[in-house]
Structure formats: C-alpha cells, structure tokens
Amino acid sequence: MVFDLDPRLAADTEDVCRLALCRVLLSRDANYPWLILVPERPGIREIRELEPADRASLMDEIVRATDVLERLYSPHKLNVAALGNSVAQLHVHAIARFTEDAAWPKPIWGAAPPTVYPPETLERRLAELRDAFAA
Amino acid sequence: MVFDLDPRLAADTEDVCRLALCRVLLSRDANYPWLILVPERPGIREIRELEPADRASLMDEIVRATDVLERLYSPHKLNVAALGNSVAQLHVHAIARFTEDAAWPKPIWGAAPPTVYPPETLERRLAELRDAFAA
Secondary structure (H helix, E strand, C coil), X not given: CCCCCCHHHHHCEEEEEECCCEEEEEECECCXXXXXXXXXXXXXXXXXXXXXXXXXXXXXXXXXXXHHHHHHHCCCEEEEXXXXXXXXXXXXXXXXXXXXXXXXXXXXXXXXXXXXXXHHXXXXXXXXXXXXXXX | CCCCCCHHHHHCEEEEEECCCEEEEXXXXXXXXXXXXXXXXXXXXXXXXXXXXXXXXXXXXXHXXXXXXXXXXXXXXXXXXXXXXXXXXXXXXXXXXXXXXXXCCCCCCCCCCCCECCHHHHHHHHHHHXXXXXX
C-alpha cells in the first residue's frame, strides 16, 4: 500500500516540508498561521492505528510544529487537533491563535469564511516556515 | 506549585479515573462519549511545555483513552484535540463521533446544545469507562 495525500488536503494547502514521519502543509486560509501534519503512512485514520514508534515521532513533530509557530508568530494560544470527520486520512492541525483572529475564542473550523493570502505574503510565509523547520 | 483542576473543567465533567500523567474526566454533555485528559502538572498550557517524558505519557494516554472509546462504543471516528482557548489549563479532548450524532460532521464545540445524561445512564457510563480503563 502506497501513501497518497488525500486530494482534499492537497487542494486546500501548500507544501512546507517533510519531517521524519509527516508531510507538513500550510493551509491556504490566511485567517490563521495553520499547519497540517500528515503522517506518510498509508491507510491510517486514527492516531491509535500508528505503530508506537510513529506515535512517538508524531508527538515530536507536533511539538516541533508548535515550537515553529510559537517562535515565528508568538500566538496567544496553540490549537492541536486530529479530527478527520470530513477527510478521514490522519492529519493533525497545529494552529497559532490570537485573541484578535477571525474565530477567537471559538475553534476555527466553520467559524469564519476562509481568506486568501496575497501571493507575496504566501511566498514569504512559506519561506519563513521552511527556514524555521530547517533550523 | 501545586496542580489544581481548573474549576470550569471540574464543573462540566465527572471524574473517571487517574492515569500515570492525566486525570480522566467525562464531559457531562450526553451528546457524545467525550473524555477529557488533564495532565496533572501545574501551570502547563501547551503540549510543548510538557517535559519529554510527560509528552510520551500523554501520547500513551491519548491512545489508551481512544482505545477505550473504540472498544466500548465502536465510533465512526475519534476526535482528539488540545484547544484551550477558553480554559487555558492543558486538557485534551477525546471524543467518540458517530455519523448520527448531534454535530456530525462538524467539530462538536458550539455545534449543538449540551444534553444531560439521565442519572442512571451517567452512572452506567462512568462504571463501564472505569472498568475499561482498569482492564
């Protein structure tokens, strides 16, 4: 069985980088600095289905992603979630939240219409994220 | 610094049991089998603030909680989330979701008015959860 990124995840995101376990994606919704970690393991829907070593990697990579969000954006709060009701392929959201963001204090899903990054802002954000993950 | 459960978490939940790291709570909202894991560490708001050994315990206990939900309720999907926008004390939701539940396919927060367990149903649910965590 080969890992293929779910096309709905691919459609809503930009590639940031690859870590040991996960592909790191940036949501195209400019309302929030919003990363999505996708373990590159085929057929996995739940964290509990990962092998123990992969669970440890996922925890490490959640911490790494939230460290990056903290360092770059100094958010008020970090949100970490594996939901998957619409897209079942296991993916973990890591979102930098601010008291002045479009959804605060609600969870972001469905709370505010997505906004689009101006192209230069998107390129800058992807570059700063790639640099931060490489550091 | 001593660990104290946030009073808003205490007000909305029943005690299930204690694991090595976390206190396990059951939400009083009867719409979903909804567990909340609270690491008994004072002053922690984010997963990334936990010591590495505690992060490993948290991952183990998330898997244990979702294993329990899977075994008891055979949900369509599990939702796992650390949000904390309203209650900052680190707590991880583990929720059994069903395609016929009150919020499906949306995330549960704010999606449907909470419902109350009949007292006997609540006692039965707490008992089956305690048995499952003890197994």
